[in-house]
Amino acid sequence: MPKSDIGLIGLAVMGQNLVLNMSDxxxxxAVYNRSTEKVDxxxxxxxxxxxxxxxxxxxxLVSALKTPRRIMLMVRAGAAVDDTIDALLPHLEPxxxxxxxxxxxxxxxxxxxxxxxxxxxxxxxxxxxxxEEGARFGPSIMPGGDVEAWPxxxxxxxxxxxxxxxxxxxxxxxxxxxxHYVKMVHNGIEYGDMQLIxxxxxxxxxxxxLGAEELQDVFNTWNKGVLDSYLIEITGQxxxxxxxxxxxxxxxxxxxxxxxxxxxxxxxxxxxxxxPLTMITEAVFARALSARKEExxxxxxxYSNSVRPIAGEREQLIAxxxxxxxxxxxxxxxxxxxxxxxxxADFNWSLDYGAxxxxxxxxxxxxxRFLGNITSAFGKNPELENLLLDDFFxxxxxxxxxxxxxxxKMAIDAGIPVPAxxxxxxxxxxxxxGESPANLIQAQRDYFGAHxxxxxxxxxxxxxxxxxxxxxxxxxxxxxDA
Numbered sequence: 410m411p412k413s414d415i416g417l418i419g420l421a422v423m424g425q426n427l428v429l430n431m432s433d434x435x436x437x438x439a440v441y442n443r444s445t446e447k448v449d450x451x452x453x454x455x456x457x458x459x460x461x462x463x464x465x466x467x468x469x470l471v472s473a474l475k476t477p478r479r480i481m482l483m484v485r486a487g488a489a490v491d492d493t494i495d496a497l498l499p500h501l502e503p504x505x506x507x508x509x510x511x512x513x514x515x516x517x518x519x520x521x522x523x524x525x526x527x528x529x530x531x532x533x534x535x536x537x538x539x540x541e542e543g544a545r546f547g548p549s550i551m552p553g554g555d556v557e558a559w560p561x562x563x564x565x566x567x568x569x570x571x572x573x574x575x576x577x578x579x580x581x582x583x584x585x586x587x588x589h590y591v592k593m594v595h596n597g598i599e600y601g602d603m604q605l606i607x608x609x610x611x612x613x614x615x616x617x618x619l620g621a622e623e624l625q626d627v628f629n630t631w632n633k634g635v636l637d638s639y640l641i642e643i644t645g646q647x648x649x650x651x652x653x654x655x656x657x658x659x660x661x662x663x664x665x666x667x668x669x670x671x672x673x674x675x676x677x678x679x680x681x682x683x684x685p686l687t688m689i690t691e692a693v694f695a696r697a698l699s700a701r702k703e704e705x706x707x708x709x710x711x712y713s714n715s716v717r718p719i720a721g722e723r724e725q726l727i728a729x730x731x732x733x734x735x736x737x738x739x740x741x742x743x744x745x746x747x748x749x750x751x752x753x754a755d756f757n758w759s760l761d762y763g764a765x766x767x768x769x770x771x772x773x774x775x776x777x778r779f780l781g782n783i784t785s786a787f788g789k790n791p792e793l794e795n796l797l798l799d800d801f802f803x804x805x806x807x808x809x810x811x812x813x814x815x816x817x818k819m820a821i822d823a824g825i826p827v828p829a830x831x832x833x834x835x836x837x838x839x840x841x842x843g844e845s846p847a848n849l850i851q852a853q854r855d856y857f858g859a860h861x862x863x864x865x866x867x868x869x870x871x872x873x874x875x876x877x878x879x880x881x882x883x884x885x886x887x888x889x890d891a
Contacts (some may be wrong), residue, residue, distance in 0.1 A: 413439035413462060414473040415565060417483060418512070419511075420447050423537070424483035426544035427510070427569070432460040434568040435474030439464050439473040477531075479562055481508040485751055486666060487517070494521065503529035506558045510535045514674055515593055517659060522554055522585045531544040531558035534585075536592020538773035539571065549569035549773035550579035550596070553588025553763075571772025576628040578771045583758035590752055590864035595747045597675025597689045599774050600668075601741035602640050604692035604829040608722030609734045612816065616719040617726060621657035624648045627727060630853045635735055635805070666696040673747070684748045685839075688740050698743040717823045727821065731811030737833035739806060742783065744836070750794075779805075797840060806837070852877075 417428050420442040426437050428451075441464045442448050446529045452463035462468040471478060479499065482493055490509055497507065507530060509518065518534035528645040536551035537544065550624035552559060559581050578869075582588045605727045613619045613627060628645035632638070672693040679686030708714070721727060746762055753760040766783040769775055786799040796802045813834055820827040839845065851862040852875075861872040 411437065413473050414479070415439075415562075416441065416464075416470045416474050416478065416480040418442070418467075418470070418477065419483035421449050421483065422541050423510075423544045424854075425451055425542055427481075427483065427537070427548075428461060429456075429458075430545055430547070430569045431565065432458065434565075436460065436565055436568070439470050440460070441465075441467060441470040451525045451706070467496055468500050468733055472881055476502070476505070477561060478502075478504065478505040479565075481510050481535075483510050486511050486513045490517070491519070494525070497728070502529055504531065506531045506533065506555075506561055507560065508533045508535055509589075510537050512536075512592065512671055513589050515590040518554070518586035525543070530633065531555040531561075533558050533562065533573050534587075534589040536588050536590060536595065537567075538581075538595055538769075538775075540774065543571065543772045547578075547772050549590045549595075549768050549771065549776070551582050551588045551768055553580065553582040553584065553586060553591070556581065556584060558576050568662075569774075571770075573767075573771040576767060577785065578773070579765055580768065582751075582765070582845045583770075585756065586759075586761065587756070587758045589748065590758075591760075591768070593671055593674050593678070594748055595769060595773060595775055596671035597686070597748070598741050598745040599640075600672035600692040600696070601689040601829060602638075602738060602739075602742075602775055604695050605737050605741065605833075606640055606644055607695075607733055607829050608820075608825075608827045609730050611825050612695065612719070612726065612730050612820060612823075612827070613615070613837060615716045615766070617723060617818065618718065621648045623658065631731060631734075635778060636731065639774060640777075644805060663702065666699045667694050672696070678752070679744075679803070680750055682748075682751050684744070684751045685836060686744045686748055687836045688737065688744055688829050688833040691828040693830050694824075707885075714824060715826055719819050719823050721819075729812035729815045729819070732809035733816035733830050735805055736809035736813045737830045738803055739779070740776075740833035742779075743802075746783070746796060748798075761791075763791070795840075796827070797837070808861040 413834065415431065416439045418441050420440060428440055431438050439462050440448060440451065445465045445478045445543065448463040448465065452458060452461055462473060464473055480497065482490060484490060486495055489509065490513060494507060507525065511758045513534060522534065522780060533552055533554035537548050539548035543549065547570055550566050552566060560594060566579045567577040570577040572578065582591050587836055596816040607887045613624060625645050625648035628641055628648065632645060638733055648657055650658045652661050670805045672689065676686060676693050679690065739761065747766065749762060752758065763784045766780045770780045777849065782801050787793055793799060797806065817827060817834060819832055852861040855862050855874055856877040858872055861874045863869060863871065864873055
């Protein structure tokens, strides 16, 4: 039997669908799973699987591959990745390539990249987005790691990736953990998008009283305009699904959201490097609050807290909610690219932000119409500091701003929480404000901790201390940023 082009370890649904996708494109794939019964069942499944061969040991898998060997891991992030790498290493040779296609945390990828480089094994940390359907028919793929390994996998990955306007949603991202970092930020934006859509749904449903059919019509209409995106599309479809008794299935789903941690990683990294990722962080906290279902029910009874219907002309109110969702969505992506910019500087990755936006135009969960506008913005100005400084996004925000502010007013009056929408507006107002109350914070810090401050009438970097309490204190703190 001819040698296989690539090996894949881990036959959960994502792994299986990636293998089938590769096989459809003429790639010969050898597969292995700890449960050999799963290997046999998969290889003997229905359809054309002549490009797929099963292996019952890691040694068999390695022996089945062309050199340099290309082995993709689709196993659970964390210890399972390290255990699989350790088990593989005795069978590999210098120049072989290990590809982690799971949702690994980028610091782990950085460590693995450096450790394997010393062993002359090339390591790729590859973000894959699109869920089961994307894996089967064309995901967004974000490869990073050892750039010398990229040519060996480029044709395979670009063949199986989603394709938009003739361009594969797969291109080189950067060294070490850059690919997994970009995937992490993708997931953070995904958290933000989902929370924003949920808040819009809450305003339309509990605030305006729209039923499932009306909600479906609204979201289907929104999906034909500037909000055109995968998440808006599937939300419209969700409203159409009925339970066995004919009622909307959505009404039977418990309002307690789960999470796997990638949104938290995004928020934590933003805190670590000082990026104001306020909206996405609020989206993570909103899921955490939703999970406290029993507490919320008790508090609801204690405070007799009920939603007050929103009064007004329905079409105008729906239009305002649309604008609030759109503007806040722009802020979600704005903050995500701010985080990418900071990481690129911190790790010296030289990320191409326009290319990153191109990766997300198809196949992935956050694919949406205005990702093309993000690519254009960075195409015009690769050094663009912030999307809000681009002419296109300035025009979009200014047009949506009245409806955005009106939506927050109606939400407050109705008692409907909109933490992501309101956080996004607070960020926008703060970012666009030439003055802030931080001068008072600096005065307080200098008062109780002698942390010093800068003056508006002195050069930046020159620091001052005042004896606020008249205690003749002259010593200053060495920790300016405490």
